[in-house]
Amino acid sequence: MRYVKIKDEKVYEFLERLKNYGKLYAPVKISDKFYDRKEIDDVKKIAFEYIRTIMPAKKFFIPPKEEMFEIDIENGEYNEKLEEIESFVLFGMHPCEIVALRILDGIYMDEYADIYYTRRRKAGIIIGLSCLPDEYCFCNLRRTDFVDIGFDLFFHELPDGYLIRVGSPNGHKIIDENLDLFTEVNQQDIDAFREFEEKRQRMFRCYGSFDNIRYLLELTMQDKLWDEEAEKCFGCGNCTNTCPTCRCYDVQDIPNIDGKTGKRTRFWDSCQFRSHGLVAGGHNFRPTKKDRFLNRYICKNSYFYPLGTSYCVGCGNCTYFCPANIDFLGNLLKVRSTAEEVKNA
């Protein structure tokens, strides 16, 4: 892998130049408590310190609402709405979200690729940024706390700048075209990189393995823990909307007033909604709140075999944004561990 360094005084210049490669999006602070990814006009507004955004990066590849094609019923035709997709740069992606995108790639770009997702994905340049965990993060348990592929460039914080790992041909091109901004990595930088990673590893809420969690969940589905936790749930769907790997959607054919034309639109859906498991004829595969609540736990803890990880990347968003204060990791720890271990976690 190729490594270069950028000093603090050159970082804003580099960010400004990134706009030559497409619209630049990065996290910005939008209130006392929240961050979101926005198109960047003033690079000094980029919030390098952010931990999570209110909407995960999936919104750039799977918009919450998307018109897929127009239908002409009278003539039996349809026109796909494939507008030109301009290239764009996502700066500041944390490791867990980069893995989340790779999970979405595995789903949307397999043998039967989703053309809408694929076109956006190919247009996106991914630039990672190192982070320190808060009490909601558990990417270490999911082995998604460090990425070796899935990015074009990855910025690792140093005391006086960033060590950059170059992860793709596009990344090499960007570095080569802006070589005047970079220096070589020296021994002090390597020591600082090592220290940052060691400090980061010491900051996680808990440690150990989650490899058997799916099976422990299945074996404990009758425990009263799940009745109690499901009872607290409002079924609002915040947990799935803010999850970087949740991708359920609903498709609706919406007729125009002429009754002859219309459009097919897809929207984000949530397994926490009663309508999610409802099928023609009125049968519901998950009729109770507890069914829906447990469905999410089982789904997120199932294995995504191509990456050897689970569908949950341990970002902590579902807990952070839950209005009922339901602690996703806390519940998994109760299933995994003895009561004593949980108390000390």
Ligand code: SF4
């Ligand atoms: S965010 Fe919390 S309250 Fe809302 S559906 Fe998810 S678990 Fe239930």
Ligand code: SF4
């Ligand atoms: S299930 Fe929760 S912690 Fe896991 S990836 Fe989704 S939002 Fe993040």
